[in-house]
Amino acid sequence: GASQPGGGAAAERRGRGTRTVGGEAGVGLNHLHDCAMKLLTHNLLECHIKGVTNKYPFLVEAQQVEQTEVDFNPDFLRRMYPKLDWKAFKDTAEGLKLEGLPDSVTEEMLKSDEAFLRAFHHILLEVDVEEGALICPETGRRFPIVKGIPNLLLNEDEC
Amino acid sequence: MKLKDLQSLLEDCKPFEDPKVELEQYTTRPHIASHILHAIDNSYEGFVGTTVVDLGCGCGALGVGAAILGAHVLGIDIDEDALAIAQENREEMNPWEDEALSIDFVRANVLELSPGMRDRLKADVVITNPPFGTRAKGVDMEFLRVASGIATSAVYSLHKTSTRSYIQRHALKTLGFKKAQVVAELRYDLPKTYKFHKKACTDIAVDFWRFEVLSKQ
Numbered sequence: 090g091a092s093q094p095g096g097g098a099a100a101e102r103r104g105r106g107t108r109t110v111g112g113e114a115g116v117g118l119n120h121l122h123d124c125a126m127k128l129l130t131h132n133l134l135e136c137h138i139k140g141v142t143n144k145y146p147f148l149v150e151a152q153q154v155e156q157t158e159v160d161f162n163p164d165f166l167r168r169m170y171p172k173l174d175w176k177a178f179k180d181t182a183e184g185l186k187l188e189g190l191p192d193s194v195t196e197e198m199l200k201s202d203e204a205f206l207r208a209f210h211h212i213l214l215e216v217d218v219e220e221g222a223l224i225c226p227e228t229g230r231r232f233p234i235v236k237g238i239p240n241l242l243l244n245e246d247e248c
Numbered sequence: 249m250k251l252k253d254l255q256s257l258l259e260d261c262k263p264f265e266d267p268k269v270e271l272e273q274y275t276t277r278p279h280i281a282s283h284i285l286h287a288i289d290n291s292y293e294g295f296v297g298t299t300v301v302d303l304g305c306g307c308g309a310l311g312v313g314a315a316i317l318g319a320h321v322l323g324i325d326i327d328e329d330a331l332a333i334a335q336e337n338r339e340e341m342n343p344w345e346d347e348a349l350s351i352d353f354v355r356a357n358v359l360e361l362s363p364g365m366r367d368r369l370k371a372d373v374v375i376t377n378p379p380f381g382t383r384a385k386g387v388d389m390e391f392l393r394v395a396s397g398i399a400t401s402a403v404y405s406l407h408k409t410s411t412r413s414y415i416q417r418h419a420l421k422t423l424g425f426k427k428a429q430v431v432a433e434l435r436y437d438l439p440k441t442y443k444f445h446k447k448a449c450t451d452i453a454v455d456f457w458r459f460e461v462l463s464k465q
Contacts, residue, residue, distance in 0.1 A: 130352040137362035157348050165297040241356040
């Protein structure tokens, strides 16, 4: 990929095929450059190949993951929570080695558990998948993610 | 944010380099985009903390503008060249130093988005500056139909004024919107984008529409 700020050694480790995961403080902080797919976006996408019934959620193959910084807004999280599929969100986060999300969420947690809200905010909005693929859970079809943009265009026989 | 500041940021929007005729690619002009976004933000749904889909985002003028005003945006477009420019605009137009604009992009054919996909996207607001249907007849209405399946609050769209009465009926009767109103009538000054345009500038009357979604209880 293109050269990125963040130091020579870190940049070398972050080549194609190297997996940079959340939790490595300082590594992958590249928020002002590459565009990426947030886990919020992933939660709202499903496979639309004609005839597929098990279409959600996409499995995420992540070859390059970055961290960014987005304004913390707990009201947004409270409004967003009912629109998300929490299980898909949590499972996908764990697949990317992002720990800290509970199995289920209560009204109380959304209202006043700051630690939970911070973790929810971070994983929903601040983790960016830059390179990899979305994989249809039924057919295994790979929809590549290149420079943070998933390509969901269907082939002729898929629509 | 003041209208003039927003317009100033939108003037940094990089346009299409090589617009594709068959996709009717035109960059939304900065003064039009800024007026549209400012009107939505002040008179209707405020953007802060909302989710927005920019359907047929092209170079991203509207979507990035909505993100500047505080929305979480998903820009959808079929063309990878346009999306590459949109990504640059995400950086170029960002007024803040230490924070990225909250906009993701997806490459997809808007007309291929399945009902399940549309329903799952559930954005508060859909904004679209669709192709006007000069190349593919009826495509602007198709965009509106897809938009109606995605939005949970409102759809903002641009259509030729000549289609106004048709849209008024169609939006309410067929697409199931609760309300349909022309917010403003604009004049699109399309520069001589394609070789076959004879005049230096083509001026067409365009309606800026707001469609309110019937809430699904």
